[in-house]
Structures are given as C-alpha cells and as structure tokens.
Amino acid sequence: MLRIGLTGGIGAGKSTVSKVLSELGAVIVDADLIAREVVERGTPGLATLIDRFGEEILAADGALDRQALAARAFADDESRLALNSIVHPLVGARTMEIIESVPEDAVLVQDIPLLVEGGMGAAFHLVLIVCVEAEERVRRLVGSRGMLETDARSRIAAQSDDDQRRAAADVLLDNNGAPGSLESEIRALWSERLVPFESNIRTRTVVTALPALAPANPQWPEQARRLIGRLELVCGDRALRIDHIGSTAVDGLPARDVIDIQITVAGLGTADDLAESLTAAGFPQIENITADDPKPAYQGGETDPALWGKRIHGAADPARPANIHLRVAEWPGQRFALLFRDWLRADAEARAEYSTINKGAADKASACSSVEGAIEAYVDAKAPWFDLAYRRAWHWAEQTGWSL
Incomplete structure (x- = not known):
C-alpha cells in the first residue's frame, strides 16, 4: 500500500x-x-x-x-x-x-x-x-x-x-x-x-523523466536527504553508505530534475537481496540495466566489465523522479560516482564544461520522438566526454589527495 x-x-x-x-x-x-x-x-x-x-x-x-x-x-x-x-x-x-x-x-x-x-x-x-x-x-x-x-x-x-x-x-x-x-x-x-x-x-512501474535540463534547484539536496532517510530505513546495515551523487548534488549546476542516489553494498548479492524491499518502499528495479559502461583503463583493471556491474532502481513517485544506483564498494563505478561529484564541486572549469556538454546532449535528445529514444540520445551524446573526464577526474584526485 x-x-x-x-x-x-x-x-x-x-x-x-x-x-x-x-x-x-x-x-x-x-x-x-x-x-x-x-x-x-x-x-x-x-x-x-x-x-x-x-x-x-x-x-x-x-x-x-x-x-x-x-x-x-x-x-x-x-x-x-x-x-x-x-x-x-x-x-x-x-x-x-x-x-x-x-x-x-x-x-x-x-x-x-x-x-x-x-x-x-x-x-x-x-x-x-x-x-x-x-x-x-x-x-x-x-x-x-x-x-x-x-x-x-x-x-x-x-x-x-x-x-x-x-x-x-x-x-x-x-x-x-x-x-x-x-x-x-x-x-x-x-x-x-x-x-x-x-x-x-x-505494478512496479518506474517514473521516467525526459532528459530536459532544469535550472539548479536549491531544494534538490533536501529532497535527496529525505530519500536517503527512507533508503537507510530499508537497507539498514546492508548499506555501507548512501550518498547523493550526480548533477543535482552539485550546487548551482543545471541538471535533469532527477535525484541520483548511490547505495554502496558489499556485493551484488546484497543488492539483489534488497530488490523487493526497495520496490515496496517506492523504488522498483530497472531490470534491463545491470552494469555501467566501462571507462578507459587508468589505474588498471577498469575495462573488465565484471567490475562495472551494478543494480539500479527508479522512483514510483510521479512528482519526484530518482535513480537509485546500487554499486559494490571499491569497484570503479562506485568510486567514480563519488569522485565525479566532488571534482565538479571543486573545479569551476570542469563544472562549466560539463554544463555545456549537458546542454548539448539535452538539445539532441529534444529532437527524439520517444522518451526511450531521447534518453538514449542524451546518454550517447555525453559518453565520449565522460571517457576523457574519467582520466581527468582521477588526475585531479591525485593532485588534491582526494579519497573516499
């Protein structure tokens, strides 16, 4: 209910x-x-x-x-x-x-x-x-x-x-x-x-939002905090940590009006065990996505598809779209999600560049006739930049001493 x-x-x-x-x-x-x-x-x-x-x-x-x-x-x-x-x-x-x-x-x-x-x-x-x-x-x-x-x-x-x-x-x-x-x-x-x-x-239906950019919303962090509170209650100690990630976690950055949350778990088995509880809490699983796209090798091993496995759930709330990413601790996808957020928060030049890339991708998506086609076009338009950004973000991490 x-x-x-x-x-x-x-x-x-x-x-x-x-x-x-x-x-x-x-x-x-x-x-x-x-x-x-x-x-x-x-x-x-x-x-x-x-x-x-x-x-x-x-x-x-x-x-x-x-x-x-x-x-x-x-x-x-x-x-x-x-x-x-x-x-x-x-x-x-x-x-x-x-x-x-x-x-x-x-x-x-x-x-x-x-x-x-x-x-x-x-x-x-x-x-x-x-x-x-x-x-x-x-x-x-x-x-x-x-x-x-x-x-x-x-x-x-x-x-x-x-x-x-x-x-x-x-x-x-x-x-x-x-x-x-x-x-x-x-x-x-x-x-x-x-x-x-x-x-x-x-009916286990996920609300899908068009990839249109919205002005930065000062309420996004508070909305994420409430979502995290619900997820913490569902996951208990099976979640090693839960974080607000993605563009809506970066102050002042225009973004899709979708809150991205990352749940860090010890293994994909734990993510699978949480699937029914998350669905009951209002976050049905998106079953056709089981991995992130591997990024070019930087510290060794990142190109192994097995290390980019994840589970993802969406929101059933029609007024608050969200993506709930379940990733394994210390795997490259889990680390990069946190690094990318912190890099954009700290580096004004990278933030401005990403904003331009985001707008261009959203413009391409707007020409599509279906929601599914628009999302695919949006993701594809950003993919080449993300491949380069992966190396740049890790270079920034080494220079600044960033760590999880």
Whole structure:
C-alpha cells in the first residue's frame, strides 16, 4: 500500500485535509482519535496516566479531562516526555492493528501530530505537512477550541517549528487561507500524485523523466536527504553508505530534475537481496540495466566489465523522479560516482564544461520522438566526454589527495 504521513502544528487544520482525502477514498488512521481511544475510561492507559499525573486530570464522570492533562503535561519537558512515554506505545500498538486490516492497494494516510518531532518521516512513502503561521494557529485555538491563550502558546512551543516541518515535507500544504481554500489542491494531489504513486508501486512501474535540463534547484539536496532517510530505513546495515551523487548534488549546476542516489553494498548479492524491499518502499528495479559502461583503463583493471556491474532502481513517485544506483564498494563505478561529484564541486572549469556538454546532449535528445529514444540520445551524446573526464577526474584526485 501507499503509506502517507500527515502532520502539522496544533491548529493547522490536519483534520480538514484528512476529511477531504477520506472522501476521495483514502484510509485514514488518526493518531489523535487512537490516542483518545487508548485512554478511555476503564483502560490501562488511563490508569497509568492517573498514577503519573494524579486524579486531578479526571472529569466529574471519571473520564479524562484532556485540558487538565494538557495543563500538567505541557508545563515542562519532563512532564511532556512522561506523557509521550505512556501514550505513544499504546497508540503504536493500536495503529499496527488497524494497518494490518487495510487492503494492499489502499492509500493509507496516518494523521500523526508529532511525526516530525518523533523523526518518523522515513517510514512513509510521502510526508504531507499542513502549514499555518503560529499567530494564526493561536487565534484559531482560542477562538474555535476555547483554549486559553497561554495553553495554546505552550502547546505550539512544545512542537517543531515551521522550518523543521518544511525540511520534513515532501508536500507542503499552506492552510493560511479561508476555510475550504485548500480543497482543490488536495484533490489535485490525490489524482495527480497519490493514486498514480500507489499504482506504480503495485505494478512496479518506474517514473521516467525526459532528459530536459532544469535550472539548479536549491531544494534538490533536501529532497535527496529525505530519500536517503527512507533508503537507510530499508537497507539498514546492508548499506555501507548512501550518498547523493550526480548533477543535482552539485550546487548551482543545471541538471535533469532527477535525484541520483548511490547505495554502496558489499556485493551484488546484497543488492539483489534488497530488490523487493526497495520496490515496496517506492523504488522498483530497472531490470534491463545491470552494469555501467566501462571507462578507459587508468589505474588498471577498469575495462573488465565484471567490475562495472551494478543494480539500479527508479522512483514510483510521479512528482519526484530518482535513480537509485546500487554499486559494490571499491569497484570503479562506485568510486567514480563519488569522485565525479566532488571534482565538479571543486573545479569551476570542469563544472562549466560539463554544463555545456549537458546542454548539448539535452538539445539532441529534444529532437527524439520517444522518451526511450531521447534518453538514449542524451546518454550517447555525453559518453565520449565522460571517457576523457574519467582520466581527468582521477588526475585531479591525485593532485588534491582526494579519497573516499
């Protein structure tokens, strides 16, 4: 299934987003609702809260008085951590029960208030964050929920700030406008990204991007960081290292809007063992590519095709094309991917030259009538330059003392 993490600061309007997604067909798992369920009257969860915070957190009927609990639990960091240590495991266990009952072709949206604070973003195919300015959230909490202003500000201060949320967001939904103003954006997100994403994972379809150059995007490194976080979770200690490589890893360089990531493994057997897990995480394998093109020998042995073997996966996300290269540690392809990136970062002349070569290749590709033909023309146009660049980059490495 496609798993979406939905979050935002208190008062941002997550419930509005989840309501629209539910109407469109998403399965919603609301952590707030589950958090209420696991501390209902008579539950072990409520008993534990009473032991920690006292009977003053109860209403006259014996149920939990949530405002009274909030006043105590958000008074200081120790109390907040105590609350989380009680409620989070209970919510997690109940959440897994619900997820296990969901159909495999579902779009599952988990509404989690503290997703960013808990560092949970990597567990989802995408993270949606609803963003509203802090002062507007205070106004809404006081006006709509009847919360005391001091309590509202205390709750907001205890959560991540807007910059931290933006860094975690694959999709940022600005909800500062009038009620209902987000609905068309949510519907477009559903039809243009979420539904195709789920289908692509299920059918093992890789999103293919045309080889057209885009201006350098300052968001590429952050997007790569989020992809790497998901890959680290999938690979665990089977990945020796995971790096952002390619043109999008070089500041200021125009490039195809495709994020290239390299996973370094101990052997191709490990890469093969990871194939199904990577596919489930949203990165289907491209099975007809099993090696890089060998480069001219420089340090001996590089022309042996066996040493250029690799596996490659692509992205199923229609809005974020990516190539995930799995290469063996110390093999020439693995080393050159890192060297080439660092060489371009350090050498302005090489960077400018490569930019010109890239543009010429993209221009040739634009004349092709098919995506496959365009990509082939683009790669072929750059190949002669790369053969020379391989030697030049290693010469730079020797001069500068570069190493992995």
